[in-house]
Amino acid sequence: MTWFRANxxxxxxxxxFEVVDYGQGVRLGDFDVAARTxxxxxxxxxxxxxxxxxxxxxxxxGGSLRRLRLMKGIKQKDFSSVNPRxxxxxESGEVEPRPSTLESIARELGVQPEEISSY
Numbered sequence: 001m002t003w004f005r006a007n008x009x010x011x012x013x014x015x016x017f018e019v020v021d022y023g024q025g026v027r028l029g030d031f032d033v034a035a036r037t038x039x040x041x042x043x044x045x046x047x048x049x050x051x052x053x054x055x056x057x058x059x060x061x062g063g064s065l066r067r068l069r070l071m072k073g074i075k076q077k078d079f080s081s082v083n084p085r086x087x088x089x090x091e092s093g094e095v096e097p098r099p100s101t102l103e104s105i106a107r108e109l110g111v112q113p114e115e116i117s118s119y
Contacts, residue, residue, distance in 0.1 A: 003041065004031060061117050062091040068109055068119040079108050 004012035013029025020027050025034055039046040055066065065087075069076070076084040076091075081104040089095045090105075097105065099113070106113040 004028065004033065060093050061096070062093045064117045064119045065105065066091045068111070068116060071119065072109060074109065079105065081108065 010030035010032075012031040016027075016029040018027045019025070019035075020032070023035060025032055026038065036046075036050075040050065055063065058064075058066070069087075069091075076087040079087060082101060086095075086097075086101065087105070090097050090101075102113045102116070106116055109116070
């Protein structure tokens with residue numbers, strides 16, 4: 001129970017437990033917490049699934065590049081003409097690639113540059 005921090009408005013009471021909001025929340029007396037918050041904190045498998053879902057739902061160029069690269073079984077360090085740090089920065093959305101860099105990446109992935117964003 002030490003994980004549930006009391007606040008001035010409510011303190012967790014494990015003797016008054018209820019699952020609320022159709023399983024989306026937990027109530028411990030006057031203390032409410034989202035079930036996903038508990039799962040994220042204590043369940044490594046939940047965190048892995050959540051991260052995979054976020055990657056899958058990322059509709060940016062970087063997200064598409066990552067999905068395509070993983071689908072082809074290519075590691076960031078496997079690109080001969082592009083530094084792994086550059087690939088990492090593109091995939092994280094930190095930078096937009098120059099057209100020449102995007103062409104190099106596409107060539108190594110066996111697609112046209114404009115096709116990358118469709119993955």
